[in-house]
Amino acid sequence: MRPSCRYRPGLRHWHPLLLSRELGARPVARRLAGQVIVVFRTASGRVGAVAEACSHRRLSLAVGRVEGEDLVCAYHGWRFDPEGAIRCPLMPAQRQRHQAFQVCEAHGLIWVREASGPRPPLPRWSADGLALAGTVVHHVRAPLELTLDNFTEVEHTSTIHQVFGFADPREIRHRLELEPGATRVWNNGPQKWFLPLFNGLIDNRPGDCFANDWVTTFDPLLTIYEQTWISPKGKLRRFRLKVVMFFVPLDDALTQLVTLIYSPKVLPGPLHRLLAAPIIRAVTSRELNLDVWALEHLADLDTELNPRSLGPLDRVLMENRRRLEPCYLRELV
Ligand code: FES
Ligand SMILES: [Fe+2]
Structure with missing residues (x-):
């Protein structure tokens, strides 16, 4: 039985549930919209995702093992293929099926979708x-809504963030554009001062104009950020970032962020991959940790927004909520 969760199980969406490299020879359990899903890789490399409780007597399939193309339950040895077909040693004629999820593997991620029928394409973006x-x-x-609020408002970049942020929220030029299935935000203003931690690698500097533009779409919930810097002489800096962030509701109070970070190659040959990319990744990930810190220090997890408390940079939050609800929230009965 599915535990109660106010988010839909994701009938339409592909969810990036785990990194491909996290899935070895043993099955792993992951939560999605309150439901535990067991993901496994068969001997030939196919990936399956099935409901956790064994169809026989409900042992967790996360403690099972992979044999050939099947996940084998550790209790009585029932076998499950990636499509949910069951083979039972004592009842070879049995035709029961176990709940299985659609799966695909791309961009170094394993994507899961709870639905049958035609498989929609994965979300696409350009690098x-x-x-x-x-x-x-x-x-x-924190719940999905509060997590999205944080990542689609820019005011906190002056206070919470250490590297990628604006010096003063009063100087941010902000524009919001609304579409039925998307919100688009443009922000630019002076970059905040930061320690010249990786100035050797990148050419942006405190005092540059920072442009932080993004678009959020809701099916699935995804924000794509374009971050660029312009020198005081008006020259576009070579270094920029493109950040693709998926928001996955694991349960009512836990959200998974999956973030792909793109940048220009700043060092020649393999030096970029071996040295620069890990630094860019670590700096960006640290900035995201600061967001996580703020979200985990909210006094409570109340998702209500009080319109009278919202500032001029917050208008997008209400618009996002309107678009999020039909895609992700269960209908109240
Ligand atoms: S509980 Fe899984 S095979 Fe019996
Ligand atoms: Fe942030």
Whole structure:
């Protein structure tokens, strides 16, 4: 039985549930919208995702083992293939099926979708000629709505963030554009001062104009950020970031962020991959940890927004909530 969760199980969406490299020879359990899903990789490399409780007598399939193309329950040895077909040693004629999820593997991630029928395409984005510096996963002990609020408002970049942020929120030029299925935000203003931690690698500097633009779409919930810097002489800096962030509701109070970070190659040959990319990834991931810190220090997890408390940079939050609700929240009965 599915535990109660106010988020839909994701009938339409592909969810990036785990990194491909996290899935070895043993099955792993992951939560999605309150339901535990066991993911496994067969001997031929196919990936399956099935409901956790064995169809026989409900042992967790997370403690099972992979044999050939099947996940084998550790209790009585029932076998499950990636499509949920069951083979039972004592009842070879049995035709019961176990709940299985659609799965695909791309961008170094395993994506899961709870639905049958035609498989929609995965969300698409362009790398714009940039190189992937890395993919990072953060778990936030906060509901999906509050997590999205944080990552789609810019005021806190002056206070919470240490590297990628604006010097003064009063100087941010902000524009919001609304579409039925998307919100688009443009922000630019003076970059905040930061320690010249990686000035040897990148050419942006405190005093530059920082442009932080993004678009949020809701099916699945995804924000793509374009971050660029302009020198005091008006020259576009070579270093920029493109950040693709998926928000996955694991349960009512836990959200998974899956973030792909793209940048130009800043060092020649393999030096970029071996040295620069890990630094860019670590700096970005640290900035995201600061967001996680703020979210995990909210006094409570009340998701209500009080319109009278919202500032001029917060208008997008209400718009996001309107678009999020039909995609992610269960209908109240
Ligand atoms: S509980 Fe899984 S085979 Fe019996
Ligand atoms: Fe932030």
